[in-house]
Amino acid sequence: MIKAILIFNNHGKPRLSKFYEHYSEDMQQQIIRETFQLVSKRDDNVCNFLEGGSLIGGSDYKIIYRHYATLYFVFCVDSSESELGILDLIQVFVETLDKCFENVCELDLIFHFDKVQYILQELCMGGMVLETNMNEIVLRIEEMNKLEKSEAGLGGSQSKAITAVKEMNISNITQKIKDIKLPELPNLGSIKLS
């Protein structure tokens, strides 16, 4: 079982949080902070597993994370999950984001917080892995987007135009921000995904 999925940046700012067990908002923030502290002090060339933090989990839980450019992707899982399997799952997640946002960067995650959640919903459900086939996930997301568009109809185009105008300002900010690069998995011989 997956207990929590967190994404935060190099400064510990949360970009996505999904807890499959109830915690109060304060507790959630504490967990994010603690996890950030645990993860951020580790070099990039050490292993990606950590025995669980004190706030989340216990002896049975592990923190499995990956660091991509400015973002940390952290999964807190129990012993029924395969460690390497989860690492691959994170890779699938990131690749899916990359496909859905076309060269995903941190800003995409910031401004499309809801969309990232929807993508995650297709990947994991209630703490269990739902789908590991990236193409399937992308297909579903696209279909849902189409459904959304069709519903928006005329009124939608109006609001879309507005967001387009609004978004013009963002381009100034985006310039400085690096794209997230997807490093190849080192020698993992990763799992076949279909």
Added chain:
Amino acid sequence: MDAAIRKAKDSFGQIFDKNLHDLVRGIRNHKEHEAKYIAECIDEIKQELKQDNIAVKANAINKLCYLQMIGYDISWASFNIIEVMSSTKFTFKRIGYLAASQTFHEGTDVLMLTTNLIRKDLGSQSMYECGVAISGLACFLTPDLARDLVNEIMNLMTSNKPYIRKKAVLIMYKIFLKYPDALRPSFPRLKEKLDDPEPSVQAAAVNVICELARKNPKNYLSLAPIFFKLMSVSTNNWVLIKIIKLFGALTPLEPRLGKKLIEPLTNIINSTSAMSLLYECINTVLAVLVSISSGQPNHNSAIEVCLQKLRILIEDSDQNLKYLGLLAMSKILQTNPKSVQMHKDLIMQCLDDKDESIRLRSLDLLYGMVSKKNLMEIIKKLMMHMSKAEGTHYRDELLAKIIDICSQNNYQFVTNFEWYVSVLVELTRMEGTRHGKLLSSQMLDVAIRVETIRPFIVAQMSILIDNMHVFAITNSIPSKENKNYSDICEVLNAATWICGEFAANLQNPMKTLESMSKSKVTNLPGHIQSTFVQNIFKLYVHLIKKNSQDYDECKRLTDYLIDKMKIFEQNSDIEVQERACSFLQILKYVLKMLDSDPSGVENELWSLFEGELNPVAPKAQRKVPVPEGLDLDAWINDPPSDEEQNDLTSSQENHIFVKNEKFELKSYTSYGGNNSSDIKTSVSVGAKKIQPDISEEDLAKYKESRKIQIESNPFYIKQMKKSESNSLMSNNMSKATSYSESIRSQSIDLKIPISIPGVTSSDSYYRMSKIDDENKKLKKKMKSKAGKDSKKKKSKNDVEEDDEDEENIPVVKILANEMPDGVNNDSDDDKNKFKDPKDPHRALDIDLDEPLKDYERLPTSGYRPGILTDKPKKTNGLKEEPKKESNHKKEEKKKSKSKSKDAEKSEKKSRHKKSDKSVDLLVSNDTVNGHENEYNELLSPEHEIKTVITESKIKKQDQGDDLEFWLSGTKSEEKEEVKIEEKIEPKVEKKSKKSKKDETKDEKKKEKKSKSKGKNGHHDLKQAEIEDSKNIYKHVASNKHLNISCLMRPNHMNLNQLIIGLRLDNITTDDKLKNSEISSIELNLLNTSSLKLIREDKKSANDSIRIPFSLSNSSQNEIEYFFEVSDCTYGQILKGNFIYIIKSDLGTIQDKIDFKLKIPCSSFLIPTSCDNDEFSKWLSSGQLTSKYSIKCNISNYEDINSILGILTSNFHLTKIEIVDNTASIFASTMKHQPICILIKLLGNETLSMDGKSTSQSLIENILDELKTVISV
């Protein structure tokens, strides 16, 4: 005007409102006043939520979602979230469900409003709407939602869209967690999904079953063959990993399964390229090897393969693989430590790794790799690491590990305890450690267990005390601000205790006494100070004893201490103060004695600390059994008022302390200072027991009994036979002193952070041992040279040499009686770790092999009237129809399969009709019928047949046989698979044969059986009534005119009433009386002690009752009477008569018939439902105080099922459980008196019945009645 503006705002609202983008951008632009800005935004959002436009609301909720992520509580908007969820547009619905999944939880009260909304969405035509609903539901499922929606989810599991199927399958796990009752009815369908053509659905099913099996593996053992097949077929690595992990959980339960697995797993290991799969395979192979354990030589190859692969992993440059490799290696360590030791080099390398996780893992491995030979070397390396290591956490970890490694198995690997003590002493020099307590207890342990080391350790400890100042005293209080605190001063606790207790070994006790009574001591924590006071006392006693002839010296010493003790006398710590005061009093008394009559003082003092202390296991205190009949919570006397109590206890305690001083002091000298408070409380408890006006005599008695108690108490172990160890000690003594001298000269040039002169260094011992080794090697060489001619001699020498080694190792005292008497040494504390009462998996420990019972069904979605909306009903109705058809088809197919089944089929059908009807009676809702069918479809064909016969025993055996067969098979896999499939068919045949037999044997019996089944279920009482009315009227009395029979049943409308139906038959056969008519029938009834006829005509009990009908020839009629029941525990006999007139051709005759109606106890039983939990709750509640057992002969029943069948058809009994030849039955009377019965089929055609109830006569009567029915 207002309305117009609002309308305009509604339609253009979106343009002016902030959306998520704007919010995020706003927050980023207001970094300075983020909180203020967000507060403004929340106000805006609140305004937006008040509008009617759903788009505006959805937008607001979307923003709230973001705020929730950055830590704002949005539970106040729960209701609005539901509003958005209920939107008809997917766009908004999705937002609503997202918000719900982020914030809702079991405690959210508005969740109860969502049931129908979610049900509607689950039934939606759009698969994405349905999918969104399932995804959301998975996050906020509650027990209520799970129960109400499980049927919908079950339907979705058979959806034609894989997207929906996989989600529905996956959410089942969550449903089981919240609503365990759903597991058994839905499991067959879940099992089907293992064969789903869509890989992602299959993966979901595997996922769910693996999660279930992980917590309760034994219930899923029978699925092993299916998974085995899947493993050989599947190519999906995710699925394979899950399955292989599952096997890892199953093998400990079934070693044969493990043996079967090894080969295919090693094949995967050798062939796969996916590291994750490889790693999991290795893990499971290791688990298998652990379960097989008893060294099977042919599996060595498997271990070898694993080790080889693990070595590759560890040597890999990828840190992740290295980490996992080490993790797996530690599993091999448990079974094959030797094979791991070969890789010592590799693991030592990993100790130097820059990655802390990896270092910690390799530390774990080191633990298992030490031996007598390499212990010193390894520890030295660890010590070096420790001085280099950064971060206190890792250093503390190292320290704990060092102690762990050395102390494992009672210091099995420590050959030189002086070395070990010096390691410990060196460890005290670690800065900022938090393991002071650990070190301290370790020192105590060594000092107590290893007698030979005492002179050495005492010397070392006195040095530590002399240098008390170097221990960071100020930093010893743990607090939040002081993160660098260290409890290293704890070692002083051990040091003083050791010096005090083994004062005889001190070289200069006076000097130690002086440094112990320095004023610096008062800076230490209270509990350490009290140890100081106590041990100053001990030292003092020792010195007095030593200088017993020199009274002046004694006096001087006493004066000195009286002076010194004054600093403790007013200590803020109560414990210190108390000890200091009593010590002072004793000192003053001694002073007095020295003045008046000095002879014998030393002996009297000495007696205070007589006796030797022995180690006590840490769990011993907890394990002391509470003596039977002792209730520690009960007051012995009435609780006194507060004031009184205070006075009493203080005076009593003084009293006892004076009288029992010896015991008390002695108990203080127990193991270390920490226990003292425990012991003290036990003493004061003893004090409380004594009445205030206790006489001297009683006290003496009390003392006596305490003495006896103490003697029999293992904690006060008397002098041991020390002859052996003594001799050893004397041998080693001289050695030890010379050692320590040599150390002193050596240790000068060592680098110790703050060096304490005289403190030893483990390094020197390490060097010495090296030199020793060298010497030995040299010797060996010499010897081997000398003895080259005869090899035999050489080997002999070797043995001798080894023996020599052994002799040098000091004896570690391990006592068998470290635990109190009457305690079994099982580590039962650890076994229950899973049984955390909060763990939801506890409820899922459900046997899945047992066939489904009638009452085990998913709750049908009986819509509550009023809430019901039209739409879902329609869709449901549409959905059900095709299913019914398919169901029908299935049945047809089955029919053609075997004709012998037809008989059952028809019977089954009739049963269906019946149940359908009965349900119809209750709820006239077509959906219910649909679900009825639905439920039946759940059962696999195999299952159905079995439930009809309800022979769970046979079924279980068969299943067991399947597994047995599969496990014991040695043939190739493919053949087996075929066999498994084939096996199903012969089984069916077997069943049908059986059923035939049954039918021919006793058709009536079967009828009854099927009837009784209905009773067991949750079928409503009405149905039970219908069935009862079919029950046979029993003969009561008859004469030539009239036959009376009766039927008794409880009144379900009023549980205090019994209904007795009387049936009158006109049986006049006399030809003369042809065309006769019995009329004017009057009934006279006498009430019994517990039965009272309820009369509507308000006449007195003695008046006769008119029967409102007359009977023509050979006709019958019946009438019911209600009786009020006041007692259910005895059977009753109702006496009465009928007076009637026969009109015939011959005229009219008056006649009468007397009758006695036996009303057995069992007629007061009412149908109840009871499940296993409830049943065991009753049994363990202690309320069922009456017991009764009975045995009877049975010859005409073949198994327990037929007996149960008879019983349940005759009485209102609820079958709880059948295991092999025993069955448990529950019943309840009208007065709600529970009856629990266990029937057991014994070998020689006897049946034993044991019953428990609240009333003795009740249980006796009931069992006797059961007996008469069975043995008829």
